[in-house]
Amino acid sequence: MPVLLPTSRTRDHSKGPGARRAQDHVQDRVKDHAVVIAGAGPTGLMLAAELALANVDVAVVERRADQELVGTRAGGLHARSIEILDQRGVADRFLREGQVTQLAGFAWTRLDISDLPTRHAYGLVLRQSHIERILADWVSELAVPIYRNREMTGFAQDETGIDVTLSGGETLRANYLVGCDGGRSLVRKAAGIDFAGSDPTLSNLMAEVEMREEPAWGLRHDALGFHGLSKTESGRVLVVVTEATLDRTGAPGPRDLSDALVAVYGTDFGLQNPSWISRFTDAARQAVSYRKRRVLLAGDAAHIHHSVGGQGLNTGVQDAVNLGWKLAQVVKGLSPETLLDTYHAERHPVAARTLRNTMAQIALLRRGEDGLKAAREIVSELLGMDEPRKRFGAMMSGLDVHYDLGQGHALLGRRMPDLDLTVEGRPLRLFTLLRGARGLLFNFGDKNSFDTAPWVDRIKTVDVEHDGAWELPTVGQVAAPSAVLVRPDGHVAWVRDQGHDGLADALTRWFGAPAA
Numbered sequence: 330m331p332v333l334l335p336t337s338r339t340r341d342h343s344k345g346p347g348a349r350r351a352q353d354h355v356q357d358r359v360k361d362h363a364v365v366i367a368g369a370g371p372t373g374l375m376l377a378a379e380l381a382l383a384n385v386d387v388a389v390v391e392r393r394a395d396q397e398l399v400g401t402r403a404g405g406l407h408a409r410s411i412e413i414l415d416q417r418g419v420a421d422r423f424l425r426e427g428q429v430t431q432l433a434g435f436a437w438t439r440l441d442i443s444d445l446p447t448r449h450a451y452g453l454v455l456r457q458s459h460i461e462r463i464l465a466d467w468v469s470e471l472a473v474p475i476y477r478n479r480e481m482t483g484f485a486q487d488e489t490g491i492d493v494t495l496s497g498g499e500t501l502r503a504n505y506l507v508g509c510d511g512g513r514s515l516v517r518k519a520a521g522i523d524f525a526g527s528d529p530t531l532s533n534l535m536a537e538v539e540m541r542e543e544p545a546w547g548l549r550h551d552a553l554g555f556h557g558l559s560k561t562e563s564g565r566v567l568v569v570v571t572e573a574t575l576d577r578t579g580a581p582g583p584r585d586l587s588d589a590l591v592a593v594y595g596t597d598f599g600l601q602n603p604s605w606i607s608r609f610t611d612a613a614r615q616a617v618s619y620r621k622r623r624v625l626l627a628g629d630a631a632h633i634h635h636s637v638g639g640q641g642l643n644t645g646v647q648d649a650v651n652l653g654w655k656l657a658q659v660v661k662g663l664s665p666e667t668l669l670d671t672y673h674a675e676r677h678p679v680a681a682r683t684l685r686n687t688m689a690q691i692a693l694l695r696r697g698e699d700g701l702k703a704a705r706e707i708v709s710e711l712l713g714m715d716e717p718r719k720r721f722g723a724m725m726s727g728l729d730v731h732y733d734l735g736q737g738h739a740l741l742g743r744r745m746p747d748l749d750l751t752v753e754g755r756p757l758r759l760f761t762l763l764r765g766a767r768g769l770l771f772n773f774g775d776k777n778s779f780d781t782a783p784w785v786d787r788i789k790t791v792d793v794e795h796d797g798a799w800e801l802p803t804v805g806q807v808a809a810p811s812a813v814l815v816r817p818d819g820h821v822a823w824v825r826d827q828g829h830d831g832l833a834d835a836l837t838r839w840f841g842a843p844a845a
């Protein structure tokens with residue numbers, strides 16, 4: 330039997346509950362990990378980092394040898410994803426490689442978010458291959474083992490754990506398996522989780538090619554759909570074309586591309602030497618459940634939709650940040666398994682809304698009919714008005730996500746803003762305190778006014794001052810609270826308005842029972 334070796338080194342996970350057993354060695358044939366992630370795409374990598382920051386023994390299984398991608402996929406990061414990376418202290422790695430710009434849009438109407446209340450009131454143009462490379466470097470620094478050139482081929486769960494089988498016949502034993510294995514997720518299928526939604530109504534081909542003749546540069550709308558021919562950095566032609574038929578499925582070839590171009594432009598402009606050709610559709614599907622016993626789903630494995638609006642990678646990365654700390658608490662035995670159900674409860678509606686907005690955008694964009702053209706123009710006019718622009722801008726950039734944590738202060742369930750604080754007389758940005766991916770109780774009032782000793786291993790209390798306004802995207806200014814409990818994902822779990830009521834309940838709900 331082959332020896333199973335990950336490509337990156339392992340850390341010392343020997344400390345703390347749920348941590349790796351000290352006697353385990355990386356060269357064991359059958360290994361134990363607290364969590365196995367199938368797939369080292371953006372979602373799997375982000376989740377691996379979150380679990381590693383929580384000192385959980387996590388390993389990733391990836392069929393690819395490295396982060397190279399065939400074809401082009403996501404083109405950038407929206408504001409909330411940049412904020413999330415900022416919360417972990419790694420946003421600069423991405424910002425210095427990409428191009429900051431106004432990226433958000435709806436049905437091709439640009440949404441300027443530069444006046445939204447965030448430190449990152451913009452998007453970042455950066456190809457997915459670079460995003461994955463930077464994430465993979467970070468994950469490697471965090472010493473997460475990645476089993477590359479390995480496919481997850483199946484799993485079997487029992488009362489005490491889950492056996493994950495890999496191509497090559499090896500088995501990894503884990504407490505939980507997370508399927509971050511993309512839209513065709515084997516994890517989802519093997520778990521028998523329904524992928525409910527709609528079949529494609531349009532099919533796009535995308536390719537990078539050479540053309541012997543000068544092509545018709547730019548965007549075009551017609552009865553078939555939308556099409557575009559643009560120049561890549563290397564001087565080749567990036568083609569996006571809507572196919573005349575839905576009948577062709579599977580891996581597309583030069584013939585498919587030529588036929589699609591001829592149907593739209595009357596010529597294929599002498600296309601030659603395609604470096605890659607890919608097909609994507611507007612199928613919109615979502616896993617009906619994000620968890621089945623010891624199996625969880627995140628990213629494209631849990632939801633697929635058309636790429637318009639550029640939300641897929643961003644939603645997956647944000648799924649990972651919602652799930653990571655919860656899974657960590659459960660594998661460490663600090664919180665009951667029911668905490669994992671809040672992952673589905675919070676993230677399923679977010680992706681459902683993304684599916685809805687992509688379907689609406691495709692309905693507006695798909696054909697060049699006069700009626701649809703008029704509808705597009707009217708939507709565009711509406712989005713030119715301040716309030717709709719701000720609301721849609723916050724939606725498309727992920728800044729308005731609001732988990733339903735019950736009634737209360739407007740901050741409850743929303744992202745904590747990156748306030749300028751004074752801590753022990755020194756200026757500090759709030760996000761810098763979130764880098765450790767721990768829960769934080771921010772006390773803006775009397776010092777030493779909370780007894781959080783029974784949770785001291787899980788949350789940190791910080792006495793802080795903030796003189797400025799409190800402003801939230803889509804909500805506006807809100808009353809300054811005197812204390813706020815922030816989860817490791819940066820969302821507000823409890824707010825003190827008047828009195829201390831409810832803090833112990835909130836701490837127990839999100840961080841487990843008090844230590845005896």
Ligand SMILES: Cc1cc2nc3c(=O)[nH]c(=O)nc-3n(C[C@H](O)[C@H](O)[C@H](O)COP(=O)(O)OP(=O)(O)OC[C@H]3O[C@@H](n4cnc5c(N)ncnc54)[C@H](O)[C@@H]3O)c2cc1C
Pocket residue numbers: 367368369370371372373390391392393401402403404405457479480481482509510511512514515535609627628629630636638639640641642643644645
């Ligand atoms: C043309 C196009 C344009 C896009 N544009 C944007 C955009 O602008 N913005 C945006 O946010 N999103 C965009 N997306 C979507 C984005 O690419 C996906 O949402 C994103 O890649 C999802 O990340 P993921 O990690 O969930 O899944 P994936 O990126 O699909 O990663 C899954 C990983 O799992 C591995 N894997 C699969 N099965 C197994 C197995 N059995 N065993 C081991 N490994 C396995 C794969 O090799 C892969 O590395 C676009 C997509 C397309 C196709």
